Amino acid sequence: MERGYLLHLRPYRESSAIVQLLVDGQGRVDAVARLGSGKRTVKALLQPFQPLLFSLAGRGELKNLQQPEAYAPAVPLGGDALYAGMYLNELLIRCLSHGHAGEGLFLAYHQTLMRLALGMDQACLRYFELALLSELGTCPPLAEDALGNVVQADSHYSWRPQLGLAPDSRGDIAGHTLLALSNRELQSEQLREAKLLLRQLLAPFVGDKPLASRELFRRRQGGNQPA
Structure with missing residues (x-):
């Protein structure tokens, strides 16, 4: 599993998004994320300043984001x-x-x-x-x-x-x-x-x-x- 932070998310096709991530040891990585539906959607998890664990699949520059999960509370930034x-x-x-x-x-x-x-x-x-x-x-x-x-x-x-x-x-x-x-x-x-x-x-x-x-x-x- 990789750890990283979401930098940006934009819609991509139906129920998917292009995410730009900062990944430990890799730097910026762009990936496709399947957002899903329901109360515990991936979209709800993919928020700025939320420490994440995930897998990256694919050999091209655009990876596939898999199994994202939070491994710590989101960093609380305000004002x-x-x-x-x-x-x-x-x-x-x-x-x-x-x-x-x-x-x-x-x-x-x-x-x-x-x-x-x-x-x-x-x-x-x-x-x-x-x-x-x-x-x-x-x-x-x-x-x-x-x-x-x-x-x-x-x-x-x-x-x-x-x-x-x-x-x-x-x-x-x-x-x-x-x-x-x-x-x-x-x-x-x-x-x-x-x-x-x-x-x-x-x-x-x-x-x-x-x-x-x-x-x-x-x-x-x-x-x-x-x-």
Whole structure:
């Protein structure tokens, strides 16, 4: 049996759905699920943030989901943390593909959900984004600049896609923010700069289409966003 989480579900033919899953050791997997009918339907089980056990059959890219069951209670997310969880799911769907499945992301995803269950935590979102970039093979070293020089806490930097982190007296990223992000020790005053940097790093994978979860959160907060 495999363990994983549902990222997204969409109807597919009669009584079936295409599900996008994050599977331990495999990363993103797309599968067909037969939803069934009655009180204990598979559809009722296939919900976001519900830890699942299941089997996957088939040799193609689109698997068949079999024998799904819950192996733990659903992670309870509410308020802003719920939107953050939706953001994680949408981010994974945008960024992961069959060529970059994110095989090592399951534990980071699970741990991030568990932290969000305690309340909204923007720092843990930033750390998950770092883990995602590492899986994609595009996470730059944050403790040194593009020339290999050690990042200075009292200097400023900017991200240049064709170069990397470059010293820039007018840059929007402080050296102390880069060092804190590298050490997973972000403070509240560093969250905004870290968010801006990671958004730039993820942009090639996310694309130009706005994330629905981000738009929903903006409406809820009147302009503030978790990611």
